[in-house]
Amino acid sequence: MTRALIVIDMQRGFDDLDFWGPTANPDCEANVAALVAAWSAADEPIVVVRHDSASPSSPLHPGNPGNALVDVVAEFRPALFVTKNVNSAFYGDPDLHAWLRERGIDEVVICGIQTNMCVETTARMAGNLGYRTTVVLDATRTFDLSTDVAGLGTVTRRAEDLMASTALVLQGGGFARIATTAELVAA
Template sequence: MTLTALPRSSALVVVDMQQGFTDPVWGTPVDLAGCRSRVRDLVDVFEAAAAPVVVVRHDSHEAGSPLAPDAGGNALFDEIAAVEPAVLVTKSVNSAFLGAPDLNSWLHERGIDTVVVCGIQTNMCVETTARMGGNLGYRVIVPLDATTTFELTGAGASADAATLMRITGINLAGGGFAEVCATADIGF
């Protein structure tokens, strides 16, 4: 899919690009290095266009979580920590729209109607943020190759990370929540 140029009323939402996702507790992500590089590419595109970059950080309340505020894994990856975000949203649930400060209000106050969502985990916080953004009326774009996730087991079944990423793309696009594309398709 090739997108037309993004409108000036766009923001990049970088979700949970945190060092704790290298902890073995998660398993092995799909192409974490590539995800990190492509997220940084998106930041560069938005910074060059003087468009806002929103950085989202997950502050887990679970005891022993590598994403807990007092854990080293709560820190952002270096390439995102170096970014001067327009706003830093902290959250303890899946959706960036349920963090602080209130992302929906922040976007509305600035006339932003399009969000590009990227980061970690594809099928968790990225997908939940994208779905909620779609429900709130935003045009949501997810460059799937600028996300990553891990194998998941539940309800007596499991799926590998690549399958979960593919299914997330189907859910978002097929469900009308978001446009799914590649990082190379994003531009102003």
């Protein structure tokens, strides 16, 4: 056992498109389910991460129904369950890095929501911590994003473009390898 699947923030609250806006990759949940099934069949460890937002107005706040995991993730018992309130799963509870090291796991495969937020931040940290890191891009999704940026004005990006940028930065920057669900399920 030298690798683990890390499933990030697969929560019902991300189905609230009135809150989050337009999204990309409607196959994300099915692809996450395929990865979970493959890891379970191979008896490899699966880590589930849940975002507990500190903001009461967020669908991901622990007091809101959107904090619950989606069925494909909630149906099984993971080897480790981590809660966090920041972008990186490495800053959650319990300590993901310590848990992986105690078990001699040196490779992580990451999927979940949001591609350019918690998935990317966790992948960058995993790469920096020395893990062989793979992000399964078609088992992630994100949402359109628009914000005012000093010196640039309003910057807007479509979800598909954010996913492509994440893939480019992670693989091009040496943080992680980008893979597909089919590639990993067949392996």
